[in-house]
Amino acid sequence: MTVRILPTLAATLLLMAPALMTPATAQGGPPPLAPPPPAETQTDASWFAAIDGAPQGPFTREQVRDRGLAPDTLVWREGMQDWTPLAQVPELNAASAEVAVAPPPLPPRPEAAQTPPDTTEYFVEENGASSPPLTRDEIAQRIAAGSIDGSTLVWHEGMAEWAALDSSQLASLLPAAPPRDRADPVTPDAMDVIVGSWRGRVLQPVDGLPMPVEIDVTAVYGRDGKFSYTGNGMMDLRSQGVEQPVRLEIAIEGDWRAQMQAPNKVRANLSGTIRMSAPQLDLVETEPLEEVLDLEIIDRNTVRDDEGNVFSRAPG
Numbered sequence: 001m002t003v004r005i006l007p008t009l010a011a012t013l014l015l016m017a018p019a020l021m022t023p024a025t026a027q028g029g030p031p032p033l034a035p036p037p038p039a040e041t042q043t044d045a046s047w048f049a050a051i052d053g054a055p056q057g058p059f060t061r062e063q064v065r066d067r068g069l070a071p072d073t074l075v076w077r078e079g080m081q082d083w084t085p086l087a088q089v090p091e092l093n094a095a096s097a098e099v100a101v102a103p104p105p106l107p108p109r110p111e112a113a114q115t116p117p118d119t120t121e122y123f124v125e126e127n128g129a130s131s132p133p134l135t136r137d138e139i140a141q142r143i144a145a146g147s148i149d150g151s152t153l154v155w156h157e158g159m160a161e162w163a164a165l166d167s168s169q170l171a172s173l174l175p176a177a178p179p180r181d182r183a184d185p186v187t188p189d190a191m192d193v194i195v196g197s198w199r200g201r202v203l204q205p206v207d208g209l210p211m212p213v214e215i216d217v218t219a220v221y222g223r224d225g226k227f228s229y230t231g232n233g234m235m236d237l238r239s240q241g242v243e244q245p246v247r248l249e250i251a252i253e254g255d256w257r258a259q260m261q262a263p264n265k266v267r268a269n270l271s272g273t274i275r276m277s278a279p280q281l282d283l284v285e286t287e288p289l290e291e292v293l294d295l296e297i298i299d300r301n302t303v304r305d306d307e308g309n310v311f312s313r314a315p316g
Contacts, residue, residue: 047092050074050083053211053236064092074210122170125153125162139165140173150174190258190266193297194221200311202231210239215250218314227256227270235278251275252289261294266303268293 047064048057050073059067064075064086071087086092121133124142134142142148150166159168166174198219203212215233229252234245254272261267270291277284294306301313 046077048076049086050211053214061092120156122154122156124148124165130155136170136173139170143173143175190260190268191223193260193266193303194256194258194268194295195223196221197314198303198311199314200309202305202307202309204233206235208240209236211236213248215248217311219311221256225255225257226253227272228253246278247280249277249279254289264297266295266297268295 046057047059047061048055049059049064049067049069050056051069055076058077069075069086071085073086074083075086075089075092076083118136120136122136122139123133124131124139139148139154148165150164150171152165153162154165154168154170155162165171198217198221200217202215202217204215205212213233213235215231217229217231219227219229221227229250231248231250233248233250235248236245238245252270252272252274254270256268256270258266258268270289270293272289273286274289275284275286295303296305297303298310302310304310
């Protein structure tokens, strides 16, 4: 249920970035992604990594290895001009290399238990009389030939009285019952799928920023065809020299309609008005919305949009 809503406000904030810089950052400051202040002395525990859109550290080389960071993770330490992918830092390549570990030998396979042969003598009802004694294999042959079935009465020593074959210890000899015909799956109604409240967290890419903006979203779709959408997030402008993150508030109201594309696919068309604001900067942008959402139905309470963001139905 991601709505692509940030380009206008993001462009405005990026243009404002020089005016938002503090004197310290205006005079130079750290490189993009705002590495922490330089350490007074260079030690091995001086590596920082961009994790979930924010610098974390300091780490030693061994800690970098233990975190299992991806080769494209950006890293930095004092003395480097800019953040650099981990794979391009020679001294970290050896630290982050995976060490092949051989599994221990498999335990010996236990010997299969030997099942003693069934020497029981069985009797079956034939035309109102008892048959001669039969072995288990002979019973199986008669079942295969169709001369007896699950309703045939059987008896063997130890039974109090005659019983139907399908309720005796011979029931396993009967062929498996054919599966019952299943009714054709019912294609859900698109409105029934979407109506309700949904919550999730979306990652919104923004041109000019190295990391996407995380937005916590609540969307409410009414059976009357009206919807509302609220979102809150923090825009990290440290790559532009702005130290403090900027809070974003998003509100959308409008109309919606949806059509099933497949039993587990639904397409929603949204139209309305977006109001985006950065309260701490007294900045407000309003623009019209025309959006198409393609959603995959994971289950009744979970959907995933075409960008991989997952939304869960809110209780109530």
